[in-house]
Amino acid sequence: MDMKLEVVIVPVSDVDRAKHFYGEQLGWRLDADFPISDGYRIVQLTPPGSECSIIFGEGLTTQAPGTLHGLQLTVTDIVKAQEELAGHGVAVTGPFRDETGAFHHAGAAHRVPGLHPERASYGTFAAFTDPDGNEWFLQEVTERAPGR
Structure with a gap:
């Protein structure tokens, strides 16, 4: 199913x-x-x-405003996506990658500034928040892994 x-x-x-x-x-x-x-x-x-x-x-949730973290939007060009968001007045952090080369850690402690060195799919992120502090991530995916 x-x-x-x-x-x-x-x-x-x-x-x-x-x-x-x-x-x-x-x-x-x-x-x-x-x-x-x-x-x-x-x-x-x-x-x-x-x-x-x-x-x-x-009346939809008992979750406190601004407590949703880690929502992710996939984009094919993270630089263009950041430019578009910035053009709409949205403050975007990044681009960055995780020091492990895998999915990003929570918080900013393990972030390495800049694009993934090979610009590999799934390797580069950026982040922004809504007015309440709900956190969103952008992840650059130019080529999907098999089966996805």
């Missing part, structure tokens, strides 16, 4: 501010904004090219 990741709930403190950040600033597609009832609102946006969306709103 196929199982596809469809939605990730992002905990935010201000729904309209988050809607502006993801929709207006990042340019993600607004799929829905349903004010169901007092204290229950659902906003759904989808990054360009993604089959998975994010949802935030009111």
Whole structure:
């Protein structure tokens, strides 16, 4: 049976501010904004090219705003992706790679500044946060590993 990741709930403190950040600033597609009832609102946006969306709103999670870390967006050119985000006023950290050459550690202690020396797929990252501090990573993938 196929199982596809469809939605990730992002905990935010201000729904309209988050809607502006993801929709207006990042340019993600607004799929829905349903004010169901007092204290229950659902906003759904989808990054360009993604089959998975994010949802935030009111009454959707007990997780504290800004506590979601490690969400990842895959891009084919991390330098262009950073330039695009910076052009929309988003502060991006990177590019960097992990000192192990594998997936990045939590936090910044093991980051090596710059692109992967061979610009290998899966080897270069950048990071940004939304207004609440939810942390997102960009990972450059130019050639997928077999079976992915």
